[in-house]
Amino acid sequence: MEIIKDFTCNVDISELLEQLKIMDSQDVSEFKRILDIAKKIAKPKAIYVEGFIEERGNDFIIVNGVKFVSRTLSKNLADVDRVFPYIATCGAELDSIGFPDDLLKEYWWDSIKAYYLNIARNGLMDYIKTRFSLKKTSTMVPGGGEYGLWPIEQQKELFSLFGDVESLIGVKLTNTYLMMPNKSVSGFLFPTERDYSGCRVCRRKNCPGRSAEFDENLWKALEIEANLQIKK
Numbered sequence: 001m002e003i004i005k006d007f008t009c010n011v012d013i014s015e016l017l018e019q020l021k022i023m024d025s026q027d028v029s030e031f032k033r034i035l036d037i038a039k040k041i042a043k044p045k046a047i048y049v050e051g052f053i054e055e056r057g058n059d060f061i062i063v064n065g066v067k068f069v070s071r072t073l074s075k076n077l078a079d080v081d082r083v084f085p086y087i088a089t090c091g092a093e094l095d096s097i098g099f100p101d102d103l104l105k106e107y108w109w110d111s112i113k114a115y116y117l118n119i120a121r122n123g124l125m126d127y128i129k130t131r132f133s134l135k136k137t138s139t140m141v142p143g144g145g146e147y148g149l150w151p152i153e154q155q156k157e158l159f160s161l162f163g164d165v166e167s168l169i170g171v172k173l174t175n176t177y178l179m180m181p182n183k184s185v186s187g188f189l190f191p192t193e194r195d196y197s198g199c200r201v202c203r204r205k206n207c208p209g210r211s212a213e214f215d216e217n218l219w220k221a222l223e224i225e226a227n228l229q230i231k232k
């Protein structure tokens with residue numbers, strides 16, 4: 001298990017201004033002021049563990065003694081013996097500040113937190129790939145993709161691989177399996193030749209968050225239908 005807390009935080013303000021569509025507006029100076037607050041306190045963090053698949057079945061795998069139930073996960077990991085469970089976060093420091101009385105600033109702050117989460121997540125992925133000489137990789141996350149693909153309840157098992165995650169990197173799992181800070185992500189990183197992403201096997205129409213088209217061939221290859229029936 002390894003914890004990373006020293007990410008290089010190069011914040012591209014023009015990227016944020018563009019994303020928030022305030023590039024040429026009178027809000028820029030106020031946004032800069034708020035971003036400066038964030039820069040002073042932000043400490044994005046991540047944790048990962050080298051996981052070995054000790055046992056596998058049609059709809060489960062056992063990693064470092066912990067059982068994960070998902071046919072799609074098992075199919076995705078059929079050709080590998082090693083996975084990298086991870087958690088990345090913007091950090092509790094950014095989560096300690098909010099603007100509950102100002103919706104616009106609250107939205108800006110949430111976007112800044114998401115930016116720092118990306119720093120942690122992308123930095124972690126690059127670090128693992130370099131350290132373990134991985135080439136092509138994909139990720140799967142509990143609760144990601146179509147409902148039932150890998151149930152969100154399995155966050156509990158994922159967190160159990162690390163022990164006390166809250167004291168290690170400040171991320172807490174709620175009773176409904178959501179993470180606090182809200183700008184945190186968790187999942188498995190694994191080597192693969194397949195272009196897997198949750199969106200490619202999700203049939204939801206008109207989703208604003210879609211990052212890849214639905215791929216029927218991948219859906220069939222991963223036997224998703226059978227996976228969803230197991231969960232019913």
Ligand code: SF4
Binds near residue numbers: 198200203208210
């Ligand atoms: S299409 Fe939307 S709901 Fe489906 S996995 Fe992608 S982001 Fe999630």
